[in-house]
Amino acid sequence: MFHRRILFLVEVAIFAALALLLDVIPFLSFKVWAQGGSVSFSMVPVFLMAFRWGMKGGMTTGLLFGLYQIFAGAYIVTIMQTLLDYFIAFAAIGVSGIVSGPVQQAISAHRKKGWILWMTLGCFIGSVLRFAAHFLAGLIFYGSLAPPGQPVWLYSLVYNGGYMLPAFLLSTLVMILLLSKRPKLLLS
Numbered sequence: 503m504f505h506r507r508i509l510f511l512v513e514v515a516i517f518a519a520l521a522l523l524l525d526v527i528p529f530l531s532f533k534v535w536a537q538g539g540s541v542s543f544s545m546v547p548v549f550l551m552a553f554r555w556g557m558k559g560g561m562t563t564g565l566l567f568g569l570y571q572i573f574a575g576a577y578i579v580t581i582m583q584t585l586l587d588y589f590i591a592f593a594a595i596g597v598s599g600i601v602s603g604p605v606q607q608a609i610s611a612h613r614k615k616g617w618i619l620w621m622t623l624g625c626f627i628g629s630v631l632r633f634a635a636h637f638l639a640g641l642i643f644y645g646s647l648a649p650p651g652q653p654v655w656l657y658s659l660v661y662n663g664g665y666m667l668p669a670f671l672l673s674t675l676v677m678i679l680l681l682s683k684r685p686k687l688l689l690s
Contacts, residue, residue, distance in 0.1 A: 513563075
């Protein structure tokens with residue numbers, strides 16, 4: 503039991519650091535907007551932890567990833583914006599672990615279509631929840647940046663959807679390719 507707890511903590515730290523690296527290395531990350539938001543592989547390590555350890559692993563990794571983002575030079579407006587854009591948004595990715603049981607069962611039973619379906623659903627859930635946190639932060643804190651005459655909700659939708667949809671699709675594709683070759687990565 504002690505060994506698994508240590509393994510969990512070590513993996514959380516390593517995968518959160520890997521997520522940050524995948525977000526800041528220029529040729530692995532495409533910055534979409536000046537105030538933040540990029541299309542990268544950064545959600546993949548969080549998804550791996552979520553499907554390997556469940557929601558606890560995913561949310562803890564995402565929370566630490568959000569903290570690392572702040573230390574790496576986050577775009578900070580207020581404390582509440584920081585909580586929404588970094589802590590809540592990145593921890594929300596880990597909610598994808600809600601389907602870790604069905605994903606692991608399908609992998610153990612060698613049901614490729616099954617784990618791909620469950621994993622895609624999990625990636626969708628985590629991505630939508632992250633988007634929701636960023637969207638809400640956009641509504642509350644960035645409305646003044648909307649072009650004249652554009653509703654704030656539309657500005658936040660386009661801004662955050664502009665990088666979150668491609669990031670979801672890219673991350674899901676990478677997860678499928680990675681686990682097609684190494685499905686046992688999720689079995690601890």
